[in-house]
Amino acid sequence: MAITRFAPSPTGYLHIGGLRTALYNYLWARKTGGEFKLRIEDTDMARNSEDALKAILQAFEWVGLDYDGEVEYQSKRMDIYKGYIQKLLDEDKAYYCYMSKEELDALRESQTAAGLTPRYDGRYRDFKGTPPSDISPVIRIKAPQEGEICFIDGVKSDMVFSCDQVDDFIIARSDGTPIYNFVVVIDDHLMGITEVLRGDDHLTNTAKQIVIYEALGFNVPKFYHIPMINNPEGKKLSKRDGATDVMEYKNLGYLPEALLNFLVRLGWSHGDQEIFSMEEMLTLFDPNNINKSSSCYNAEKLLWLNAHYIKNKPNQELAEILKFYDCEIHGHDKVEMILDLCKERAGTMLELKNSIELIINTPSSYDETGVNKFINEDIVKILEIYAKMIMDYEGELHLACDYETITKPFIAQYALKMPQLFQPIRLALTGSTQAPSVYDIMAILGKNEVLKRIYTAIEKKFS
Template identity: 45%
Template sequence: MKIKTRFAPSPTGYLHVGGARTALYSWLYARHNDGEFVLRIEDTDLERSTQEAIDAIMDGMNWLNLEWDEGPYYQTKRFDRYNQVIDQMLEQGTAYKCYCSKERLEKLREDQMANGEKPRYDGHCRDSHEHHAADEPCVVRFRNPQDGSVIFDDKIRGPIEISNQELDDLIIRRTDGSPTYNFCVVVDDWDMEITHVIRGEDHINNTPRQINILKALGAPVPEYAHVSMILGDDGKKLSKRHGAVGVMQYRDDGYLPEALLNYLVRLGWSHGDQEIFSIDEMKEFFTLEAINKSASAFNTEKLQWLNHHYINALPPERVAVYLDWHIRQAGYDTHNGPQLTAIVKLLGERCKTLKEMAAQARCYYEDFSEFDADAAKKHLRPVARQPLEVVRAKLAAITEWTPENIHHAIQSTADELEQGMGKVGMPLRVAVTGSGQSPGVDVTVEAVGKSRSLARIDKALAYIAEREAQQ
């Protein structure tokens, strides 16, 4: 049997973290078993589904590199198929037309709730022989079995049993002729030959209904695995309060897809004590049985730790591709300056996110209008004038612009003036970068470039002269 899984989001909002983890688990299970992964857009909620949300889902899946083998399928393009199946069910008697008015159903619900009963349809039209005009408005309901139970072996939670008396006769087609969500899902899983349905625990209540419809259709019943929810740091369900917006927000905030995937896979799944997983390792080790049935808590610090790891562990060329997007968002040109791979190597240890890296990289490509006030106050003082003048002359004389030669220029300046390296290095760092924070001053000056560094030292000397004049 070929394993076939699916990710079937409703396009009523962004692809959020919980959805992305479900997609990842479904994708990994298919890949682990040399199976196929289907993307399906469940857009039957015509009022709330939007093209913007569809685009956001696609963007998120593509950014995470969760490629699909089939799809995307759209439920709204399959209405003829659903209605064809419903018509067959009406003929076979596994579905029936219900003419109950909205008022009757509301009264029924009120009475049941007043009596402390679970609100459910009472089967009024189930075996009715009343005559109705062909054009009289009606819904179509599934004739759910009235006795026995639905039992399924959840791959994460173990056996689950629901009495059929708990389930009423579900509406499968509305009065406007549109099929309902629970029915469309069943036909889709049947037609697409889905073998394993991996989804959130909020769907557990839908599963017995869907199994009963599958059985009524004579369709194979897939295996089910219901994943627990993700909680915020405060133990409450993850929401926008926790910054849990769309997956693409994590891209915007400077995270690498590899870091987010590694973080998500560990939110409920484990393989020994291992924390860092390459995509290939995830595919090799992933099993449904290793998914934890209890809820997982989202921890942003852990995600940042992983992101910092991947910034430094991935090939700089790969990280540079993602960094380039952030630099373009920041709006500056990298053609006049070092290669982005050099920036990744230079700033990787210092930055937890690519957004942070892009901000720190600006000084390597663009001149700044003013020095950081605190750094300048501390390091661009009259006492720093001579070290800057001497080191400038030595830097100007360098013919081969390398970190080693720059380091030698700084060292020999300190030796010549009989000062510590910091008395030369710190004023030079502030002069060249505009701030008191940077990687090693020799590699920083090398990356900024010779002409730009000399011009900035001149600017710093002018700043010091102006300070001296004011004293």
């Protein structure tokens, strides 16, 4: 039974890399019958954003990643952290360091000049003298000075850090506020976290955190460090590549199940399978099978997945989702026909909305390129004859096949190629040459509306 967590900082919006981390933690906790917890790491008061915090919580609600218990806020736990810092001081496992900024800078310069990696030299580790009165001390932990810090990473296998790579690092600033690596350990211990899945940019932090775990006598959780998501060129993902606010994906017309399906495959796989329902993810996901190498963001794959989920989503659900995009079609008497037609061509909900509105809204203008290519005096005359044929037809004209039945002989009679008739009709009915099947559009609009739009286009001369 795994108890996992996701711990974003509200200094910026939740990006897809963070959402992938949250998803992996969620899947593993749920699969093992454990718990998935949400913690907000908001100790950086100067950079915290209320809007960013709301966006993080909104993103979780939108994608449906439910968490156990209440959200934990680090800013409300300062007394707890300070209590553990005092415990380390009392047990001589931490100490006050009175080194001034000037001394620290000089030490770093001399070490760099000697070709050494800059690190604190421990000069106040066993200090017994009189503290300088003009220095507000930081608090440092007594890190082991020899040996190795080892752990088995679920992704990267055996990890070994020589103790000479970890100095007596700061656990509390001069104003008394604890630093990130310290509060993370306290929180994970008190929240009962058994497994930590996070980006491999935290790998160097893990050695320091193990020092704190061991100093406090806490059990060390199992770590899985997940390789980063890169852009197609193999570089760090930028906002231009897709590293944008998760809620922006909703605004752009992506479905949450498509985004989650896309993210679960960015670093994990199950054979050649590409489509995963949430139930399949919960059944199949195992963090021990996370790829060791970085994954590559593929916008075309995300669009393909989104189109798949749009096509396979029940129409009533699509109609409900469309309300967010200011497209209300619940009351339309042909809502099923409209959605069956338009969702076959839609990559995003915005594309679906645009396709629907091309049909249900009377065009106020006509695509200039299409008009120049397909409209001339001869075609206008053909359209007039075609419209009169529809008007005079006394049979049933309700289904797409009804319009096909009367149109095919017309095309043959006037020796037309299909685009010669269909593109002008598309322009007349929708204002565009990119609309779906003409027969289906006509069936949706009905005979009277079809005639009205064709005659209006002719009257306006498609301008």
